[in-house]
Amino acid sequence: MPDYSDLSVLIVDPNPGMRANLHNMLSQCSITRIEYAVSAGTAIRHLGARSFDVILCEYDLGSGSGDSGQDGQQLLEDLRHHKLISDWTIFIILTSEGVYSKVMSAAELTPTDYVLKPFTTDVLMQRIVKAIEKRAIFAPIHLLIAQGKLREAIDTCTELQGANPRHAGDFNRLRAELHLRLGDLRDAELLYQGILMTRPVGWAHLGLAQCQFQQQRYEEAQQTLDNVIEHNSQLMAAYDLLARVHEAMGQKVQAKKVLEDAVAISPHMVRRLRHLGEVAYDSGDLGMAEKAFKQVVAKAKYSEFRDPEDHVNLVRALVRKGDANQASGVIRDLERSMRASAGTEVCKAFSSALLMDLMGEENEAAAQLSTAARAVNMARGLSNQLKMGLVYSCLQHQLDQEASGVMLNMMHDSESGVTMEQAVGVFEKAGRHDLARSMGERISSEVQDLVSDAAAKSAQGEHRAAITTLNSALRRTPGNVPVLVATIQAMLQQLDERGWETPLGEQAAHLLERARRLDPAHPSLEILAGQYNATQRKYGISTTA
Incomplete structure (x- = not known):
């Protein structure tokens, strides 16, 4: 067996006897860099201070140490949500066979593996070795993701899948998730549909529903999620997304009912309880809002994320x-x-x-x-x-x-993402038309100052700095076509003079499309489109705007 003495391991288990057993098993394999956490809270504190190669986590963490009743799966969700563990961290849940099927059905954020109790040292190490070997295969992709090179990561998924066909499902899932992160909703949707034709798994249904939701195809998303929940009532992420779908459709009462059902099944997830309280408050159910928010305050009392x-x-x-x-x-x-x-x-x-x-x-x-x-x-x-x-x-x-x-x-x-339109709308809603006008004028003046500053930077050849300044102006007025045009021009100057950068090129194309939707007849748009295509040809890029 290869030498794994350099591996760092965090054992998360409230049972001192089980912690000792796991330590002994790891020591037999020359793994000595071992630390312990007796609860979800202590695990979070450990992981906030340093990273580990492997996390061995008991599923039933209990609540005897002042925790919020989290189990191992919910701890994993919190760690992923707050980015306390990397994509390549090996997270193995240790569980009894009696709860295995329930855990598996609910695991929308899947751990690296499950190990069923009781197990031997050989079984544990086989799983760890298998996870390490798989991590090595996916390491080039995770490195590209960490560097923000998502397009290259997608291409690498395709290349590596051919050499590692047994991981085809994992590569397809990762590709679909990356397309979703990039906003390539149609590409992601096609991938999820292809996966579902061969393997009707819950996470692929969720991905498909997410694509439908982001494309504002709310009725389709609702139908997809209703079907998922009918066949797998333990898939908690389906409830969360379905509630958001109902909210987007203006159906607060239905959203509240969905979240109530989810909380009845999984009562310890603070983010879900918080969402239930917010929806209940907005829908006028003050009793449920009070109940939900009281649980949030109580359960988060000992949390690192309070x-x-x-x-x-x-x-x-x-x-x-x-x-x-x-x-x-x-x-x-x-x-x-x-x-x-x-x-x-x-x-x-x-x-x-x-x-x-x-x-x-x-x-x-x-x-x-x-x-x-x-x-x-x-x-x-x-x-x-x-x-x-x-x-x-x-x-x-x-x-x-x-x-x-x-x-x-x-x-x-x-x-914050707050726009001038939203800011002015708050004052208008309060009946303060005078302040709304004053706020609008002030923001418009700030935006004009930013545009002038960006023009001066562009004139000095500082196109990157100009882009940063113009993006700041766009955040305030995303529907301002002159600012859009100025931003696209600065981006195209940067691309033409300094070389093609895929993320910047994609952003320019996105802004160009936004400007077309807002003002199809604007005289600068065709000129900008021509410049975009000419720059692509200059650097051998085959796609067109």
Whole structure:
């Protein structure tokens, strides 16, 4: 057997006897770089500090160590969701045969392997060796993905599949997922359909539904997901996507019912409970919203991913129900249990303002809103939903300067995705046409300044810097055709003078298509299309715009 002494292993198991047994098995194979986690929470802390080659995780983690009741599968979902493990980390779930079929049916985020108890040292090492060999085959693809070279990763999948036909299913799945990430929805859909013709697996149905959903073919997506759930009621990701489909169709009550069904089957996933609370609140079911948000706060109490916004959501539901006593208790818990930060300060002040409004203390509410608005500039990770709610509350208290400041903070945040249209819409919804006009004028002025700055950079040959500046302008006004045209021009100059770059070329083509949809008769579009095709020919690119 090859030497695996350099492998690092994390054992996640609450049972000290099982941890010792696993340690002994690994030691017999010269694997000594071993660490332990007794719960999901401690595993997350370990993985936040360093990476491991192999994770051996007990499925039944229990909740005796103050955890939220997560099992091994749910821990894997959290680790993937928060990107605490890489695509090539080997994650093996150890489980009894009695729960194997249930685990397999629910595993939309599949681990590397399952090992059924009881097992021998030879069996465990055979599985680890098999996983290492498979990781080596896929390593070139994962490296390209880590470098952001998704197109090259797709091509490499195709090349390696021919030499490794026994992994054809894994290569096809990875190709489809990469096309989906790139927005090549038709290509991804065709791949998923091809997979389903030979192997009707749940993840392929989910991928197909995701393609349908992103193409706004909501009724088809609903039919696909209804069929998936009918044949596999344990596939939890199907419920999550189906709820989003119903929301997109304006069917809040149906979305809530789907999430309630999912929570009844799998009650410990905090993200799903949070989504249920949000949908229940929006649909007017305050009892369910309160129940869901209480569970979120309780289950996340010992989590590494605890979010102070969960307390705000619970306070909102309680305030809307008129329950000042419970809302006050939630705010006290927020103050006691969350570490001090700008985000926590925003959430505490905003929650207090909501409570003060309920109690008729308008001056105190206004003071708390001012505190929250000031802290927003230093906070990280707050959702657009919370910030929009803060803006609206400030407007209700005539805190115009604070409302405008929070909105501009969102507009200047490159990760928020808030557009001028959305920003102006919040003020219009609040009946503040004067502020809406002022906000629109200010954003338009900022965009014009960015365009002028980009033009100066382009004139100096700094096309890359100009593109960055223009992308910032586009984030504010994605439907602004003159800004689109200027951005495409800067991209084409960069491509023509510095050489073809596939991601930048694809972005230019995407923006050109957006401009065509917005203004088909714009006089610059045909010229830009000609420049795009000429640059492709110059560098031997066969595709056309």
